[in-house]
Amino acid sequence: MASFAASCLWAVREVAVKLKKGILIPSVLGRSALAAKQAPASLDREARAPTTSRRQKYRVPTKIGYAYLAPAVILYSLFLLVPFFHSVYLSLCTWDGLSKPEFVGLANYRAALSSPDVRDALRHAVVLIMFYAILTTAVAMVLVGVMGSMRVRGMSTYRALLFLPYIIAPVVVGVVWRWLLSPNGPINGILTAVGLSRFTRAWLADFQWALPSVGLIGTWMLFGLVMVLLLAAVQRIPTDLFEAARLDGAGPVREFLAITLPGVRQELVVVLVLGVTAALRNFDLIYVTTQGGPGTSTQVLSWMVYQHAFQIGDIGLAAAMGVLLTLIIMVLTVLIVRIGVWRSS
């Protein structure tokens, strides 16, 4: 029974992982892509329009499609939906993981929502979103701008190097950065060496700086992936559009705003969803670098779920927080996707 509960909690996190990896996104994004197609076509879509209408002439057999879907759907329900709904049930109970769960209605949700710790955790999540989603995208955009305009030998090598942080396991990233940012670590060493010793501090143990430090680590981890996604989108924009803009006398800034940015809008939606979910379900980095400290200054919801489920043994409250986290991620994802579609129509 307890192992089942743990697998539920694990499944809730796994849904978030899937969201991040994009396995769950297609259903949401697919709709937005469809909406985009129905919307008045923008410049580059006009070029693609004939292909689309030719394709629509073929009758696609639909019934057999469900048979192909069946294995995936069954597995998905078994390992994700069933545990997810079981966690929803557990979130309505008081349960220590051993005795019989006792139904208490919405008490766990009331406790979670009225807890100052949960409110702090949500505030921390907002700060982390600024780093994981906004700063990451900004950094990646600048890099894309630079890399798009440069013609250097071995560009793919640089690209691979910049992508590298993303393929390193977050736990390893955390351990490395904990060392880099430690009181006697290299970063403080460099600051001292260049005469800025008054700026040295224990970055991950400082009440003001711990959360931004974690945010920066997350930014470092994600920007490579975001850059590669955006770079692919930029390279898809027809070059004659840039030429036309230049003929019309557009400078680099104008070119970026009028052509590059609208051209990568779809990818921006994906990138923002990735960043926001990464910030919200951030557990591994927190676990390795700060354990929620100092005090509770880097505590986030997923860390609290872990604490309550495995250390304190209040699985009902942990499940409630997990469900809340899932809901927040879903709502934000839908919002971002909707805004993306609305802006394009």
Add this chain to the structure above:
Amino acid sequence: MRLTRTSTALHGVVRRGPRLSLVLIAVTVSLIAAACSSSSSGGSGASSTAAQNVTLVVQNGDAGATGLLAAYAELNTEFEAAHPGVKIKFVTKSFDEQNNTAKLQLSGSNPPDVFQVNQGYEQMGAFVKAGLLTKLDSYAAKYGWTTRQSANLLALNGQFTEDGVQMGKGPLWGISVTNAWVGLLMNMDVAAKLGITGAPKTFAELEQDLATAKSKGGTVPFEFGSQNGEMPAWLLSNLLLAKGGPDAVNGLVFHAGGASFMTDTAAFAGQTMKDWAAKGYFTPNWAAYQTSQVFSNFANGQGLFTLAGSWLMPIPGTPEATKKFRMVVFPSESGSSPDAVAAGDLPWTIPAHSKHHDLAAEYMNFVGTDAAASKFVASGNLPSLPPKDLVAQVAAANLPPASADSINTGLEIINNGHPVPFVDWSAPPLYDAIKANFDKLVSGSMSVSAWQASLQAAYGPFVKSL
């Protein structure tokens, strides 16, 4: 550990052909051996527990305690030799991992046969209530465990009422065969440079030494780290003990009527932590360090004092480098009796779903004998059944001074002082509350009374819920 690694490395060197044949030979030999042992057991008609082919899974949460694990490795070999056909699978986990997975392992259908369960309400109490552990009273009577250690130690480490409500009373569920305590580690070389000649005998002397170290400079008075919460919990237990005596800690842990954190004793503990931080006694940036980093910094010669558990002995380093360290009791205000936070190592229990209850009890008996006790002493640990000639054995083992202290003083605490439990055993949410609020308190963002209220909020409701 090191042996396993060497053998894999060797396998890597051997080419594919020979390796395959080696495997075949190994399989054949083990099959023949299995056949032999099963036929002999059938013929001899020996006792059912010992003679069959059984793998006894023994799981501990003592990773990092190298001396202790080395002693267990020897005992396991001896146990296998004394019980033909029995194989021990000894699984070692970290303390955190053992605790965090215990619930799942014990409630599964195939748990380890002998399992270390942490004392206190969060773990042992909850498992007793859920019926996941085996009552040991009949085994205790059969093997005479009650004569091996004091009633106080048995109650502290293994007794719980069956409803999980009262610790230290009711049936016996677990038994610790070694003991550990938390004390003050002192670097005598650093002390000598500061003109401090001996270990502090009273709390006032300790504060005097800290002040001396701070004013003369050149060293951290008190090596400290709060990142994983362990050291704040130890310091809190010790300060409560220093001010309020054994009753202050026992009252909280055993849920005596009226016990709470809204007391003068708790206020003293909070104020002292705050003062020590404000006066700069702690390692700068203490919140960045975990216990293991603090311990290794201290072992490298940094700092005058630190807090440490005796299970962390021996201090790593050459005999020359470690002879400057001593381990003493954290002094109380009166300094009258050797009281310390002391408890058995994680007690051994038999999960209810184990398939080999009798053999498991046999194993727990084996590691609690006189012979086993001598092995624990030689590895620098204090057995629950101290040998009569303990002092001579410690001298003969030629241990570094701090390790010898950890055994000799540990015995002194058990025999003549008051061993008290860790204060965070008293309620499941308390450990996290101590950890999170320590940083807030000592950084100045939380008042002592607000800190007391936050601990009480983690403690009071739980006690009421039982």
